[in-house]
Amino acid sequence: MARLRNIKNSNEILSNSKNFINDFENYKGKWNKEVFHNTNPIHIEIGSGKGKFICELALQNPNINFIAIDRAESILVKLSKKVDLEKLENIRIILLDASKLSTIFKKNEIEKIYLNFSDPWPKKRHSKRRLTHINHLNIYNEITSKNSLVEFKTDNINLFLFTLETLEENNFAIISKTFDLENDDKLNKQNIKTEYEKKFMEKGFKINKVVFYINKKEKNNEI
Numbered sequence: 001m002a003r004l005r006n007i008k009n010s011n012e013i014l015s016n017s018k019n020f021i022n023d024f025e026n027y028k029g030k031w032n033k034e035v036f037h038n039t040n041p042i043h044i045e046i047g048s049g050k051g052k053f054i055c056e057l058a059l060q061n062p063n064i065n066f067i068a069i070d071r072a073e074s075i076l077v078k079l080s081k082k083v084d085l086e087k088l089e090n091i092r093i094i095l096l097d098a099s100k101l102s103t104i105f106k107k108n109e110i111e112k113i114y115l116n117f118s119d120p121w122p123k124k125r126h127s128k129r130r131l132t133h134i135n136h137l138n139i140y141n142e143i144t145s146k147n148s149l150v151e152f153k154t155d156n157i158n159l160f161l162f163t164l165e166t167l168e169e170n171n172f173a174i175i176s177k178t179f180d181l182e183n184d185d186k187l188n189k190q191n192i193k194t195e196y197e198k199k200f201m202e203k204g205f206k207i208n209k210v211v212f213y214i215n216k217k218e219k220n221n222e223i
């Protein structure tokens, strides 16, 4: 397939892995029935990287179906090997750009979204590429059910402030937020550290986190 061309080895490894879904276009509205063969809720992580976070989460929550999404093939090979090694039955992996999510998931199909240490795209002219830009939030809105949550963590204060501003301007309801996750008793309680999180914490960075409803507040009808 076009999306796997030029990287023969990655192509082979991923094709041979049962957790990697190459024909994801076929499952819009059918992920539970045809991929997971159960009715458990589906949670996705966008930009999973090497996958430490989603693997630990999946291990702790065997009754949730997880889908790890990243647009970098070589990283997904590492994640796929980890899922195999740990024999995690409740994770599937997709090579996809976040902007395409509504082509593969139907409204109400996803119950929760995790965004961890998304690329900050610091230049203003690249702001639309940020995974918390309103264009992306609108896409997440198209695939999620009512009361679905997004959990977003970043070391990057500018990306965090941009995100909070976007949420406020567009009327998304924030449940909780912190500028210092490690010292926030409530939000840090069951925190699973990602690869980037560990790296940035070792360098002394504070971690920011916000949890919000992805369905917008209606006027006079707050969630």
Ligand SMILES: C[S@@+](CC[C@H](N)C(=O)[O-])C[C@H]1O[C@@H](n2cnc3c(N)ncnc32)[C@H](O)[C@@H]1O
Residues within 6 Å of the ligand: 046, 047, 048, 049, 050, 069, 070, 071, 072, 075, 096, 097, 098, 099, 116, 117, 118, 119, 194, 195, 196, 197
């Ligand atoms: C900085 S890394 C963070 C990886 C991991 N979440 C962590 O915290 O260790 C960002 C990841 O997001 C992926 N990514 C960036 N933009 C993306 C997009 N538009 N769609 C899907 N994945 C994306 C990158 O390929 C990369 O693996």
